[in-house]
Amino acid sequence: MERKVLGALCACILMLVVGIAGCTGTETPTTTDTGAxxxxxxxxxxxxxxxxxxxxxxxxxxxxxxxxxxxxxxxxxxxxxxxxxxxxxxxxxxxxxxxxxxxxxxxxxxxxxxxxxxxxYWQVNQTVAIHNDTAVTMDNFYAGTLIVGAQRGTTGQIWVEENLIDSGKMPSENLKLYDSFPLVAADLQNKRIDAAIYDKPPMLDAIADKPAHIIGEIDTGEVYGIAIRxxxxxxxxxxxxxxxxxxxxxxxxxxxxxxxx
Structure with a gap:
């Protein structure tokens, strides 16, 4: 038995000397086995x-x-x-x-x-934009009387659902969801929706070349973070x-x- 233990110990020492990491049970998180x-x-x-x-x-x-x-x-x-x-x-x-x-x-x-x-790492609010040719207000938006466009899966969608639809102010069919916000902005430009809701900086960029403007900002106090498993x-x-x-x-x-x- 002593010989087996001694033999295993020697083998492990030998593996460490020649650079084989099998006996250590550890990995370097930022490198691969080739050093990359x-x-x-x-x-x-x-x-x-x-x-x-x-x-x-x-x-x-x-x-x-x-x-x-x-x-x-x-x-x-x-x-x-x-x-x-x-x-x-x-x-x-x-x-x-x-x-x-x-x-x-x-x-x-x-x-x-x-x-x-x-x-x-960043704080942002939601904003509401409308076409330049319309005269709707934030009061109309909060009353739930508008057809609103939002990108699917965003906090803009969540805000409308929690604050307008769930409260009964706005019928669920008045919230139109899109796969990307450029599609929302295009429908706003073509007056297929009355208003759009989105984070402020990207909203400004999305409507910069379109006949649309922001009519109000919702103080949601959202903060951005990096999502990790x-x-x-x-x-x-x-x-x-x-x-x-x-x-x-x-x-x-x-x-x-x-x-x-």
Whole structure:
């Protein structure tokens, strides 16, 4: 028995000497066996300027994209960006198709049941926009008398459902849902809907070249965070550390200026 124990101990020592990690039971989180950096796939809404969208060549750009790249460089990993349908982005995360969602995602109690969130990095409110040729007001909106367009899966949809439909002010069929907000903006331009609801910065971008304007802002006090699988606690810690560094670095102010935040 002593010979077997001694033999196993010697074998383990030999494996450590020649660089085989089998006896240690540990892994380096940001490198692969070949020494290459770990690559994380980030799910984004590809039509969500200024946070995340695609340029004319199909490359991901935006405030969140640049933030993620900076954190990756500082924390020692690589990132790839995967455009994903917003209403399916959390299921994609849970299924392992992406490693995180870094694309202006509001932290909500419902979402926290499914994923973990990083520390908040941005605050935003909802806004309501109408066509320039119409004279409806926020009073009409709050009364539930308008046909309202929203992107499916967004907090704009959730706000209308919880505050207008569930209260009985607005019939559910008056809320029109779309796969992306550019489709909402197009229908607003063509007067197929009376109003649109969306986060303020992307709303401004979406209607900039259209005959539409914002008539009101809803003080929802939403905060954005990075969504990560509940099992990936080490990645969550890494991203929290990266966000803390970023928001304390002069580059944070540069980012806000670059993306007109």
């Amino acid at each position: 950096k770990q690559t994380y796939i980030i799910g984004i809404d590809a039509e969500y300027p200024p946070y995340s969208y695609l340029d004319k060549d199909g490359n991901a750009i935006g405030f969140d994209v640049d933030s993620a790249k900076w954190i990756a460089e500082q924390q020692g990993f690589e990132v790839k960006f995967q455009p994903t349908a917003w209403d399916g982005i959390i299921p994609a995360l849970q299924a392992g198709k992406i490693d995180m969602v870094y694309s202006g995602m509001t932290i909500t109690d419902e979402r926290k049941e499914k994923v973990n969130f990083s520390i908040p 509940k099992t990936d606690t080490e990645l969550l810690e890494t991203m929290n550390e990266g966000l803390t560094k970023l928001m304390a670095d002069p580059y944070w102010e540069e980012l806000k200026t670059t993306w007109d935040m």
